[in-house]
Amino acid sequence: MSTERRSTSERRSGGGRTQAKASGPGRALSLGRRLELFYYMLLNRRLEERLANLYRQGKVVGGLYLSLGQEATSVASAFALEPQDLLAPMIRNLGSMLVRGVKPREVLMQYMAKADGPSGGRDGNLHFGGVERGLIAPSSMVGALVPVMAGVALASRMRKLDAVALTYVGDGATSTGAFHEGMNFASVQKLPLVVIGEDNRFAYSTPVSKQMAIATLADRAKAYAMAAVTVDGNDAEAVYTATKLAVERARAGGGPTFIEAKTMRMRGHAEHDDGRYVPRELLEEWRAKDPIDRYRAFLSEKEHVSAADLHAIEERIRAELDEEVARAEASPEPPAERGLGCVYAEDPRPFGGPSGHGGS
Amino acid sequence: MAERTYLEAIRRGLLEEMDRDERVFLLGEDIGEFGGAFKVTAGLIDRFGPERVIDTPISESAIVGAAIGAALLGMRPVAEMQFIDFISTTFDLITNFAAKCRYRWGAAVPMVVRGPCGGYVHGGPYHSQNVEAYFHHTPGLKIVQPSTPYDAKGLMKAAIRDDNPVLYFEHKFLYRRLREEVPDDDYVVPIGKAAVRRRGKDLTIVTYGALVPVCLEVASEMEAAGASVGVVDLRTLLPLDEATILEEVSRSGKLLIVHEDTLTGGVGAEVAARVAEKAFEYLDGPIRRVAAADTPIPFSPVLEERVLPQKPDVMRAARELLDY
Structure with missing residues (x-):
């Protein structure tokens, strides 16, 4: 409760600044971890740029949902998790999946509906996971993951797994019934759950002003007496610190936290959408707050990372993605018969392709 | 026990x-x-x-x-x-x-x-x-x-x-x-297996839930009148035990489906379709369904009784099929 009160007053006085105060003892990232954080944000961006190219070449089946400009929120929040924790991404949380060990080729093959993708062609985009890899797959129904991850947190507590559950909602998803039911249940049960609410200003074409009458997403949490904090979602260190605090509190039995991350969707809802309803000035304003540019500047100014070292990360990602794209493109389409199997758990047919992908 | x-x-x-x-x-x-x-x-x-x-x-x-x-x-x-x-x-x-x-x-x-x-x-x-x-x-x-x-x-x-x-x-x-x-022992009733509550040579009633006892009463009374009426209790609605349904209907040649749910798009429609597709040559009459009227369930006992299937409805449909 004190957290909630603090966050509200900070929000009122702090405008758009980073409000989660950084680094308690032992929470500051080492230089090595910071470089890793930068690597994942850049990998997130470059992978999505490759996907956009593949989309334009007609190689992506269906829609392409990008998180360009929102990388800090996904990557830095997932960065605060421990190996035993469980994460459920939404469609703009590719970066969080990369942090959890998902290979770019998996995402590429999903988007291209390839045989060797983790869902074997049965579903697309980021709709895949595996409990054994700490990843719960989303559905397209936004908000649904909140009660599901509350259940994951409940099971973690019952089984004494010491695992925290973390999931994401967009501003639009906070209007769903499932979101509110899950938030309330998690708070009543004091579950080890962290919900990251990404305010990226638009739910498809609907601005936040038409989504809710309250001023800020974090106010949603008040009704549930859930700890809440608002952070600059384009400030990787702020997102990391806020999430780390929330995860630690959850693990210690302190209950759930809602973290509002203020960010901006820099593309349309999906690549078919030119987003003409978004005011140009708003995009310009947020372009100046690009999370990767900011973190690059932070690394060179505060950590004195050389331009050459930063360039080397860029080169490493380029080489890695060249290979990942080639491997993904080389994967065949799935055999048509695969569409018929694995509806029930006892189906003896293999779930995945020759490379043996499978869920739990 | x-x-x-x-x-x-x-x-x-x-x-x-x-x-x-x-x-x-x-x-x-x-x-x-x-x-x-x-x-x-x-x-x-x-x-x-x-x-x-x-x-x-x-x-x-x-x-x-x-x-x-x-x-x-x-x-x-x-x-x-x-x-x-x-x-x-x-x-x-x-x-x-x-x-x-x-x-x-x-x-x-x-x-x-x-x-x-x-x-x-x-x-x-x-x-x-x-x-x-x-x-x-x-x-x-x-x-x-x-x-x-x-x-x-x-x-x-x-x-x-x-x-x-x-x-x-x-x-x-x-x-x-x-x-x-x-029994107090640790037994399971397997999912996916219907129960043949009665074998019938003249008519098979496929049903489930609260109408099973009703259909069994109907079958007993019919037996007293000289007709052999079987009753299949589905128990599992999904996945359907198609094999048992087909076997029993093939034996009797006539199928009456009875369920409490409303008629249109009910489970009975699927049972009827499967039998029509896979056991048509065994049928000696039309497939009949007794189900609730296509209305919400009303509150008044009088209205509810009118809307939900009752024993006389089952009896009447069974007789019509036996006479077919």
Whole structure:
């Protein structure tokens, strides 16, 4: 409760600044971890740029949902998790999946509906996971993951797994019934759950002003007496610190936290959408707050990372993605018969392709 | 062996599974201290504690969502809908989340959603419904509905042990009206197997739920009148035990489907279609259905009786088919 009160007053006085105060003892990232954080944000961006190219070449089946400009929120929040924790991404949380060990080729093959993708062609985009890899797959129904991850947190507590559950909602998803039911249940049960609410200003074409009458997403949490904090979602260190605090509190039995991350969707809802309803000035304003540019500047100014070292990360990602794209493109389409199997758990047919992908 | 009501047999199934497997837990509205609106879970909180018998807010999406999440992590949750009518408020989590996990990403969701269904108790439009048809259309789900205390326990145990999401519909009319010897041993009634309650040479009635005893009465009375009428109790509605249905209908040559749910798009339509496709040459008459009128379930006893299938309706349809 004190957290909630603090966050509200900070929000009122702090405008758009980073409000989660950084680094308690032992929470500051080492230089090595910071470089890793930068690597994942850049990998997130470059992978999505490759996907956009593949989309334009007609190689992506269906829609392409990008998180360009929102990388800090996904990557830095997932960065605060421990190996035993469980994460459920939404469609703009590719970066969080990369942090959890998902290979770019998996995402590429999903988007291209390839045989060797983790869902074997049965579903697309980021709709895949595996409990054994700490990843719960989303559905397209936004908000649904909140009660599901509350259940994951409940099971973690019952089984004494010491695992925290973390999931994401967009501003639009906070209007769903499932979101509110899950938030309330998690708070009543004091579950080890962290919900990251990404305010990226638009739910498809609907601005936040038409989504809710309250001023800020974090106010949603008040009704549930859930700890809440608002952070600059384009400030990787702020997102990391806020999430780390929330995860630690959850693990210690302190209950759930809602973290509002203020960010901006820099593309349309999906690549078919030119987003003409978004005011140009708003995009310009947020372009100046690009999370990767900011973190690059932070690394060179505060950590004195050389331009050459930063360039080397860029080169490493380029080489890695060249290979990942080639491997993904080389994967065949799935055999048509695969569409018929694995509806029930006892189906003896293999779930995945020759490379043996499978869920739990 | 003890004589138990249908309701007690359900509770016994829950209790035995909770004793056997610490992963099994219950969640729902008023199920703990209060013991549930119908007392199905009475006493369980004393035995297993509030960690395994969880009272929840009135939030069916949270109840089912939490059950899904816990099931993904290897628990065996049993979620109660206080009345099965309320399951509509969590339709998305059941049909889009739980039912598709295995197909979409290979994950098992060993979850049971159970609750009291059915009419004949003057519950009105929101406390009398049969909801199986909404879910019968969803690949990935299993649906069971016991008609005897013995099956109530055995199907509960099978549902809890199943690695898929199972909807367990218990008929509130039967809760305290049926009583029989129910063994205390650890037996299961397998999901996917219908029970041939009577073999019939002249007519087969395929039914389930509270109408099973009614159809059995009809069959007995018909036998006294010289006709051999069989009764198949589906027990599992999804997946259908097609083999048993086809075998029995092939023997008798005539099929009457009886269900309490409304006629249009009901489970009976699927049974009829399968028989028409696969056993047409054995049929000596048209397939007939007796089901509820296509209306909401009315509150007034007079109206409810008019809308829901009654024994004379079954009798009349059976006679017409036998005379065909």
